[in-house]
Amino acid sequence: MTYHILIADPLSEEGIYPLRQADGLEITIATDLSKEDLLERIKGFDALLVRSQTQVTREVIEAASNLKIIGRAGVGVDNIDLDAATEHGIIVVNAPDGNTNSAAEHTIAMLTALARKIPQAFNSLKNGEWDRKSFIGVELKNKTLGVIGLGRIGAEVAARAKGQRMNVIAYDPFLTEEKAQKMGIGFGTVGDVLKAADFITIHTPLLKETRHLINEEAFAKMKDGVQIINCARGGIIDEDALYGAIVSGKVAGAALDVFEMEPFVDHPLLTLPEVIATPHLGASTVEAQESVAVDVSQDVVNFFKGEAVRNPVNLPSVSKEVMAKIAPFFDLAEKLGIFLSRMTDEAIEEVNIKYAGELANYDVRALTRNTVKGILKRNLGNHVNDVNAKFLAERFDIKVNEHKTTTGKGFLHLITAEIVTAKFTHRVAGTLLNGLGARIVKVDDYVVDVVPEGHLLFIKHKDQPGAIGRVGTLLAQKDINIATMQVGRSTVGGDAIMMLTIDNRVEQTEIEDLTELEDIYEVKAIDL
Numbered sequence: 001m002t003y004h005i006l007i008a009d010p011l012s013e014e015g016i017y018p019l020r021q022a023d024g025l026e027i028t029i030a031t032d033l034s035k036e037d038l039l040e041r042i043k044g045f046d047a048l049l050v051r052s053q054t055q056v057t058r059e060v061i062e063a064a065s066n067l068k069i070i071g072r073a074g075v076g077v078d079n080i081d082l083d084a085a086t087e088h089g090i091i092v093v094n095a096p097d098g099n100t101n102s103a104a105e106h107t108i109a110m111l112t113a114l115a116r117k118i119p120q121a122f123n124s125l126k127n128g129e130w131d132r133k134s135f136i137g138v139e140l141k142n143k144t145l146g147v148i149g150l151g152r153i154g155a156e157v158a159a160r161a162k163g164q165r166m167n168v169i170a171y172d173p174f175l176t177e178e179k180a181q182k183m184g185i186g187f188g189t190v191g192d193v194l195k196a197a198d199f200i201t202i203h204t205p206l207l208k209e210t211r212h213l214i215n216e217e218a219f220a221k222m223k224d225g226v227q228i229i230n231c232a233r234g235g236i237i238d239e240d241a242l243y244g245a246i247v248s249g250k251v252a253g254a255a256l257d258v259f260e261m262e263p264f265v266d267h268p269l270l271t272l273p274e275v276i277a278t279p280h281l282g283a284s285t286v287e288a289q290e291s292v293a294v295d296v297s298q299d300v301v302n303f304f305k306g307e308a309v310r311n312p313v314n315l316p317s318v319s320k321e322v323m324a325k326i327a328p329f330f331d332l333a334e335k336l337g338i339f340l341s342r343m344t345d346e347a348i349e350e351v352n353i354k355y356a357g358e359l360a361n362y363d364v365r366a367l368t369r370n371t372v373k374g375i376l377k378r379n380l381g382n383h384v385n386d387v388n389a390k391f392l393a394e395r396f397d398i399k400v401n402e403h404k405t406t407t408g409k410g411f412l413h414l415i416t417a418e419i420v421t422a423k424f425t426h427r428v429a430g431t432l433l434n435g436l437g438a439r440i441v442k443v444d445d446y447v448v449d450v451v452p453e454g455h456l457l458f459i460k461h462k463d464q465p466g467a468i469g470r471v472g473t474l475l476a477q478k479d480i481n482i483a484t485m486q487v488g489r490s491t492v493g494g495d496a497i498m499m500l501t502i503d504n505r506v507e508q509t510e511i512e513d514l515t516e517l518e519d520i521y522e523v524k525a526i527d528l
């Protein structure tokens with residue numbers, strides 16, 4: 001099988017060596033595609049790799065009928081319609097660590113250049129002027145740097161600013177007093193930071209909540225003569241408000257690497273002498289480009305090898321340690337879902353998944369998704385996958401609940417999956433037995449011991465002599481060999497079940513014939 005990869009923005013050739021080395025991947029590099037060209041060409045590709053330039057809109061995703069993975073060689077994924085990708089079961093991965101250092105260094109370069117008006121002075125010199133009066137700067141030492149967004153890049157910037165003998169104050173919803181103390185910085189609300197800072201640098205992602213976070217109202221709270229640096233995303237600062245604040249003298253200078261509309265070449269902000277700018281170069285170093293391209297390429301290779309990706313954006317990421325604990329249960333979790341989906345033809349209203357024993361100590365959301373995927377597969381086939389399982393369950397109004405208890409009910413680990421319809425509740429429980437592999441150990445209220453593999457028949461019947469024999473005889477007549485058989489009953493002469501593993505798949509007519517046998521209530525064929 002060959003997977004086709006489209007690289008639509010320039011990536012480091014050294015960085016894509018994991019793709020070049022992998023078997024079964026065919027790489028096409030086509031950068032600077034127009035929107036129309038991308039829409040036309042995307043159809044044939046299984047993977048799309050981009051940086052910030054290519055806009056991966058819903059329209060692109062809808063046109064991409066083979067697309068399985070989008071790789072963003074960088075951090076910000078605001079150019080990718082994540083909802084559309086999730087709905088279509090396309091995993092999005094990024095490279096969150098590879099350009100942190102470069103972006104932080106660029107921010108510090110911009111801060112210093114801004115304080116000392118280096119670009120303006122250089123321009124003047126190039127124009128044949130020797131002007132030493134117009135470019136009086138300010139020192140950074142003892143000034144306060146306000147950092148909004150103290151994630152990977154914000155924290156690196158804060159550490160470097162301290163090296164410049166600056167005071168740092170930060171706001172981030174995840175910043176605690178303890179952490180701020182450890183970093184030797186101050187912390188407060190956005191308002192506190194805006195009020196206290198001589199320089200303000202932004203390091204949040206562009207989200208609905210951060211769009212125009214720095215607007216007219218925010219400028220009004222700032223010190224007169226404040227200077228602003230934005231090496232995060234255009235759109236976090238309202239550019240019209242910034243223009244007004246500079247013209248009014250409120251803001252003394254701005255250093256911008258990113259803009260609301262890129263490319264950004266013809267904008268009033270660029271006419272202001274207080275503004276210095278670079279064309280989105282924060283991550284443009286040899287080191288960062290190689291690093292982000294390696295990371296994203298490796299995840300694409302992992303994905304097509306069926307291995308876990310390291311940096312999923314539209315799936316919760318799971319640490320290596322947790323993954324090692326839960327990965328052995330992936331297959332069982334999905335099979336419990338498939339099993340349950342065959343237990344009813346009614347609409348499922350609720351899914352409850354209970355983790356008992358050691359598993360309850362871990363983040364098991366990936367297992368829950370696998371069970372839900374197994375349940376939905378009956379009607380959705382390959383349209384459902386790990387990425388969209390939860391979304392599709394919500395779309396079908398199926399409530400999914402996860403429960404945990406560390407008492408193992410006699411097993412080291414036990415997963416019990418339950419579906420609730422308007423009339424019935426069905427449940428199936430499974431475990432992994434040391435050295436023996438997966439087992440289904442309970443179906444509804446009946447204790448069983450069945451390997452979840454191949455073709456199963458689940459039969460409900462009356463506990464009467466002859467019922468089991470009649471089933472065996474009919475299957476023999478149809479030339480269907482029984483590999484294993486388990487029986488269980490609630491009370492003598494009451495309801496009972498048979499669980500059979502058979503060598504071939506049974507046809508619908510054979511199920512109907514079985515159902516017509518005396519004392520047989522219900523027959524379900526389950527292929528795992």
Ligand SMILES: NC(=O)C1=CN([C@@H]2O[C@H](COP(=O)(O)OP(=O)(O)OC[C@H]3O[C@@H](n4cnc5c(N)ncnc54)[C@H](O)[C@@H]3O)[C@@H](O)[C@H]2O)C=CC1
Nearest residue numbers: 075076103149150151152153172203204205231232282283
């Ligand atoms: N100019 C360039 O070339 C580059 C730009 N970037 C941009 O920088 C951004 C930050 O990157 P990282 O530090 O790696 O991401 P990160 O995820 O490590 O940090 C972002 C931080 O922003 C915080 N945050 C979210 N909403 C906030 C709000 N309303 N107010 C304050 N803080 C908020 C988060 O809690 C998080 O700590 C990226 O999303 C990307 O847009 C990243 C790399 C290069």
Ligand SMILES: O=C(O)C(=O)COP(=O)(O)O
Nearest residue numbers: 051052053074075076283
């Ligand atoms: O990683 C990010 O978020 C960046 O903004 C870098 O963008 P780029 O890959 O250089 O287009």
